[in-house]
Amino acid sequence: MKKKILSFAFFTVVLCPFFTSAQTAQFASLSSAKTDTNRAIAHQALKDFVIQNLNDALTTEDLEPLISNWPAGNITAGSGKEKVVILSWNSERLDRTQDYGCFIIFGFERMGDFSTFKWTELTHNRKEDPTNVERSYRADDWPGAIYYKLILTHIKKSPVYTLLGWEGADGQITRKIIETMIITNDRIRLGVPYLKTDGGLKKRHVLEYGDALQATLNYEADNKRIVLDRLAPSDPSLLGATAFYGPTMEYDAFVWDNGKWVFTKDVNVSNNNKSNKRNKIYNDPRPNRSKRSN
Numbered sequence: 001m002k003k004k005i006l007s008f009a010f011f012t013v014v015l016c017p018f019f020t021s022a023q024t025a026q027f028a029s030l031s032s033a034k035t036d037t038n039r040a041i042a043h044q045a046l047k048d049f050v051i052q053n054l055n056d057a058l059t060t061e062d063l064e065p066l067i068s069n070w071p072a073g074n075i076t077a078g079s080g081k082e083k084v085v086i087l088s089w090n091s092e093r094l095d096r097t098q099d100y101g102c103f104i105i106f107g108f109e110r111m112g113d114f115s116t117f118k119w120t121e122l123t124h125n126r127k128e129d130p131t132n133v134e135r136s137y138r139a140d141d142w143p144g145a146i147y148y149k150l151i152l153t154h155i156k157k158s159p160v161y162t163l164l165g166w167e168g169a170d171g172q173i174t175r176k177i178i179e180t181m182i183i184t185n186d187r188i189r190l191g192v193p194y195l196k197t198d199g200g201l202k203k204r205h206v207l208e209y210g211d212a213l214q215a216t217l218n219y220e221a222d223n224k225r226i227v228l229d230r231l232a233p234s235d236p237s238l239l240g241a242t243a244f245y246g247p248t249m250e251y252d253a254f255v256w257d258n259g260k261w262v263f264t265k266d267v268n269v270s271n272n273n274k275s276n277k278r279n280k281i282y283n284d285p286r287p288n289r290s291k292r293s294n
Contacts, residue, residue, distance in 0.1 A: 023049070023069055027089075036093050043091040047101050050087070051121070059115040060108055073102075075150040075163075082159045083108045084183075088122075088146045096171035100124040100144035106183055120188050130167055130175060133202040136191035143167075145177050151219050151226075155259040158182075160194060162261065164217055164226070169208075172243040176217040178226060178254065178261075179204040196260040205254070207231060208242040215247055225253040226261065227269060 026049045030042040050066070057063050066087070067074065073088035088102040100122075107118035120139050128143035137143060145165030153160045160182060167175040180192040180203065191203035207228060209215050215229040229247040238244040251269045254261035 027071055030091055039091050043099055050103055054119050060117050073146040073148055075147050077150040077152040081109055084161055086147050086150060090146050090168060092168060098168045104188055118186055131206050133204050136189055136203055139188045149219050153256050172211055173208055174211050176207040176215055177204060194260050197263040209245040210243050213246040225255040227251055227253050
């Protein structure tokens with residue numbers, strides 16, 4: 001965890017054009033890399049670029065170019081001390097497995113003429129099993145995802161953050177993920193047992209389905225629920241072979257109730273909401289791939 005407590009500066013606007021250009025160049029290098037070696041170099045260069053700009057930011061206002069121009073996973077929730085920003089991205093190898101990068105910016109606070117923020121890098125551990133719903137993860141053993149939605153709820157006065165993510169897996173399957181996060185004493189903990197299912201409390205929930213298909217995983221703020229497609233194999237004989245799973249056009253949900261996300265089967269989703277979910281574009285970060293819906 002890094003911390004910034006610095007006085008206000010007056011030249012942020014001067015830095016913005018260069019910042020935007022440099023950031024675009026970093027992503028362009030990553031997307032145009034042709035070999036795994038070059039992709040790994042560009043992936044690390046993008047990490048270094050973010051770290052440098054987080055360290056160089058003289059105020060929370062100086063973070064605005066980084067956040068507002070971030071073209072990959074870019075989510076924000078909360079305000080004041082509860083505000084959290086998460087920036088994430090992926091790099092796909094030639095075998096279509098993924099490497100991920102992520103930075104969590106938090107602890108936003110103003111004290112007189114001083115501006116404060118903190119940040120933590122999540123380090124992708126490719127050996128971790130992203131389908132494990134029983135365990136928690138530290139910042140240095142993160143299983144990886146691109147996050148596209150951040151939900152803030154509370155247990156009494158304590159904030160609980162819930163992340164919806166995309167995980168490209170490989171050329172056979174794709175995953176979407178629900179995971180919970182808390183920040184305690186400036187430490188990030190991913191995977192907290194706030195998902196209440198028939199099988200007990202879980203720390204994450206994973207949808208795993210065929211790579212060529214798409215599945216819904218969306219938050220409905222008005223109903224305080226996360227709506228998800230119910231998945232099934234294309235043929236009963238393929239039960240357990242998730243590469244052949246896809247949506248059934250039936251929906252389940254996790255509903256926030258009394259400090260837990262409670263799994264609820266067979267929820268009604270209006271035609272308008274279905275249309276919005278299916279048509280809301282989520283950019284599949286894989287090269288030369290069509291766009292997917294959330």
